[in-house]
Amino acid sequence: MExxxxxxxxLLIIWLILVPLLxxxxxxxxxxxxxxxxxxxxxxGLLLSFVLFQPLAIYCMIRIIYDSFYRFTWxxxxxxxxxxxxxxxxxxxxxxxxxxxxxxxxxLAPFPGHRVRPVADLYHPRRDPVRVDRRFSxxxxxxxxxxxxxxxxxxxxxxxxxxxxxxxxxxxVESVQAQQTNTMNTLQPYxxxxxxxxxxxxxxxxxxxxxxIARMSLVHATIFAHTILPLFWIPVSYAVYAxxxxxxxxxxxxxxxxFLCFLALFSMFGNVSIYTPETFFLMRTxxxxxxxxxxxxxxxxxxxxxxxxxxxxxxxxxCSRRQRLFPWLLLFLINVTAGFLSTSGILVVTMLIFAGLxxxxxxxxxxxxxxxxxxxxxxxxxxIPNAILVLMGFVLKPF
Amino acid sequence: xxxxxxFKLYGGxxxxxxxxALAFAFLWFREKERSVRVLxxxxxxxxxxxxxxxxxxxxxxxxxxxxxxxxxxxxLVPMGMTxxxxxxRAAVLIPVRGKGxxxxxxxxxxxxxxxxxxxxALCGSLVYRNPYVSRAENAWHIPQEVIEVxxxxxxxxxxxxxxRAAVPEELxxxxxxxxxxxxxxxxxxxxxxxxxxxxxERMKGTECISMEGLATALREAExxxxxxxxxxxxxxxxxxxxxxxxxxxxxxxxxxxEWEEQES
Numbered sequence: 150m151e152x153x154x155x156x157x158x159x160l161l162i163i164w165l166i167l168v169p170l171l172x173x174x175x176x177x178x179x180x181x182x183x184x185x186x187x188x189x190x191x192x193x194g195l196l197l198s199f200v201l202f203q204p205l206a207i208y209c210m211i212r213i214i215y216d217s218f219y220r221f222t223w224x225x226x227x228x229x230x231x232x233x234x235x236x237x238x239x240x241x242x243x244x245x246x247x248x249x250x251x252x253x254x255x256x257l258a259p260f261p262g263h264r265v266r267p268v269a270d271l272y273h274p275r276r277d278p279v280r281v282d283r284r285f286s287x288x289x290x291x292x293x294x295x296x297x298x299x300x301x302x303x304x305x306x307x308x309x310x311x312x313x314x315x316x317x318x319x320x321x322v323e324s325v326q327a328q329q330t331n332t333m334n335t336l337q338p339y340x341x342x343x344x345x346x347x348x349x350x351x352x353x354x355x356x357x358x359x360x361x362i363a364r365m366s367l368v369h370a371t372i373f374a375h376t377i378l379p380l381f382w383i384p385v386s387y388a389v390y391a392x393x394x395x396x397x398x399x400x401x402x403x404x405x406x407x408f409l410c411f412l413a414l415f416s417m418f419g420n421v422s423i424y425t426p427e428t429f430f431l432m433r434t435x436x437x438x439x440x441x442x443x444x445x446x447x448x449x450x451x452x453x454x455x456x457x458x459x460x461x462x463x464x465x466x467x468c469s470r471r472q473r474l475f476p477w478l479l480l481f482l483i484n485v486t487a488g489f490l491s492t493s494g495i496l497v498v499t500m501l502i503f504a505g506l507x508x509x510x511x512x513x514x515x516x517x518x519x520x521x522x523x524x525x526x527x528x529x530x531x532x533i534p535n536a537i538l539v540l541m542g543f544v545l546k547p548f
Numbered sequence: 549x550x551x552x553x554x555f556k557l558y559g560g561x562x563x564x565x566x567x568x569a570l571a572f573a574f575l576w577f578r579e580k581e582r583s584v585r586v587l588x589x590x591x592x593x594x595x596x597x598x599x600x601x602x603x604x605x606x607x608x609x610x611x612x613x614x615x616x617x618x619x620x621x622x623x624l625v626p627m628g629m630t631x632x633x634x635x636x637r638a639a640v641l642i643p644v645r646g647k648g649x650x651x652x653x654x655x656x657x658x659x660x661x662x663x664x665x666x667x668x669a670l671c672g673s674l675v676y677r678n679p680y681v682s683r684a685e686n687a688w689h690i691p692q693e694v695i696e697v698x699x700x701x702x703x704x705x706x707x708x709x710x711x712r713a714a715v716p717e718e719l720x721x722x723x724x725x726x727x728x729x730x731x732x733x734x735x736x737x738x739x740x741x742x743x744x745x746x747x748x749e750r751m752k753g754t755e756c757i758s759m760e761g762l763a764t765a766l767r768e769a770e771x772x773x774x775x776x777x778x779x780x781x782x783x784x785x786x787x788x789x790x791x792x793x794x795x796x797x798x799x800x801x802x803x804x805x806e807w808e809e810q811e812s
């Protein structure tokens with residue numbers, strides 16, 4: 150089996166960056182114009198790839214007996230390449246149709262430097278900061294440098310140091326088994342013998358996603374999980390925290406890098422027990438529950454702040470339909486991702502969503518009672534994938 | 549009661565919880581922004597209330613089948629974000645004097661953040677000082693000896709041909725993370741949950757191994773390879789029971805079943 154190929158770095162860029170970005174262009178048609186930023190398009194493409202991965206993997210796992218992972222790989226690759234091609238076509242068509250000024254309006258506004266926005270946009274956390282010309286103060290640059298140093302330390306330590314965790318004997322082996330034997334959760338990871346489907350773990354397909362990306366990138370699944378994935382998840386987590394910080398410090402944007410410094414320090418010194426999300430963040434970065442605790446839950450907080458801000462805005466009625474739909478679309482993608490990452494993620498994320506929505510509806514802003522109850526209704530709709538997974542768990546249990 | 553025990557275990561030394569309580573209290577009195585109050589104060593308080601509520605604990609155990617993962621509810625309390633946010637608010641309480649980058653101004657800008665950062669560091673515990681974090685020996689992040697032992701057992705075999713092995717406890721977690729063509733005679737569940745497995749019972753610990761009994765148990769389980777530490781004592785040499793030395797690494801000796809080979 151391949152341990153590491155010379156093409157691996159390029160293939161990783163294709164499957165972790167390029168394909169999600171291109172497929173995200175298709176989904177970004179549903180976004181309001183100010184949300185079509187490079188980061189958001191890429192993130193939505195990545196979450197979309199999880200949304201498609203989950204049901205297809207479950208279908209192949211249950212219905213295909215022999216070489217299920219091999220067949221799954223072909224089908225899923227074809228789907229993702231089709232989506233990426235569709236995104237590319239949309240990109241080209243928009244390029245051809247638009248004049249140079251209109252280009253950024255429609256599409257590639259995502260990329261910085263296309264257009265300079267009024268500085269007032271900077272203070273509006275629902276707008277895109279990358280298009281605003283702004284000079285940073287020296288203290289901001291200092292805090293930002295400290296944060297980058299702390300981030301670099303975390304990334305270097307993730308590569309050079311190896312935390313031991315017993316659960317890897319299950320989760321990582323699931324990935325290696327899929328890559329090596331083309332099975333999907335039908336071999337007992339601890340021993341290697343055939344087994345009945347373990348519904349508790351089998352419905353969270355994240356270990357199979359690790360196996361898939363590892364296979365497509367010609368790298369051993371264990372190397373990918375232990376050495377490469379932390380370089381991916383740690384910066385993405387901080388990007389989500391930075392997005393949350395924009396809501397928290399809308400009047401003091403100079404404090405955003407200081408907030409990130411404190412968070413980075415807290416992550417490094419949060420190892421007070423084996424249970425804290427910070428321990429999971431830096432000692433079990435590659436496991437699904439760690440990603441739930443350190444990416445999905447902060448992303449739900451991002452949704453809450455976005456929604457609370459939108460609700461509080463006196464002009465919320467003037468928001469376009471796309472603007473109103475956007476946070477719910479994001480929440481739907483986050484919800485499916487939670488179930489994709491960890492079965493226990495379904496429970497905690499659903500609990501968080503309803504707790505947060507209840508408080509936002511009750512105390513967060515204006516609007517009629519009907520409007521406020523509508524928030525809970527929309528929240529409930531986004532949780533439907535979670536309910537389906539729980540039901541599937543009960544249906545699959547006898548097997 | 550279980551919830552309190554879990555909370556205590558979650559908090560470890562408890563100093564970070566104290567820091568969180570201080571941040572919570574600071575925001576309770578200072579924060580005016582409604583959305584921050586709702587999401588960093590009221591909602592976490594209600595989640596903590598639920599966490600300690602006995603009926604909720606019963607419901608959680610009923611739904612999940614065990615209360616072992618109830619600590620993950622505490623992940624919904626955004627301790628890190630609350631402390632960092634309160635830290636930023638506290639750091640700018642003292643107004644910065646003067647203009648330009650004077651020493652005094654730098655002191656104002658740097659001292660408070662450094663003190664707060666120190667508080668976080670002193671109340672917490674550095675993850676890299678955890679005894680379970682060690683220098684990586686290879687890109688797999690598993691002990692190098694595991695790779696050498698695995699390669700010895702599968703050397704010359706075609707991909708997909710599987711072998712069965714009984715290995716010491718310290719290798720069990722890692723072997724199949726490297727190569728799943730190796731089937732184990734006992735796995736992590738036997739060690740972690742204390743289930744009975746005859747081969748494990750005979751191999752565990754540091755006492756002298758009764759080789760006759762182990763050899764019989766290994767043959768019943770159709771094991772191809774036995775891996776023992778070089779310093780592990782056996783009452784009689786393994787080759788007298790048909791287990792000849794197949795390969796060696798720095799710390800381990802790998803035995804193959806000679807009698808099984810002759811039969812086949």
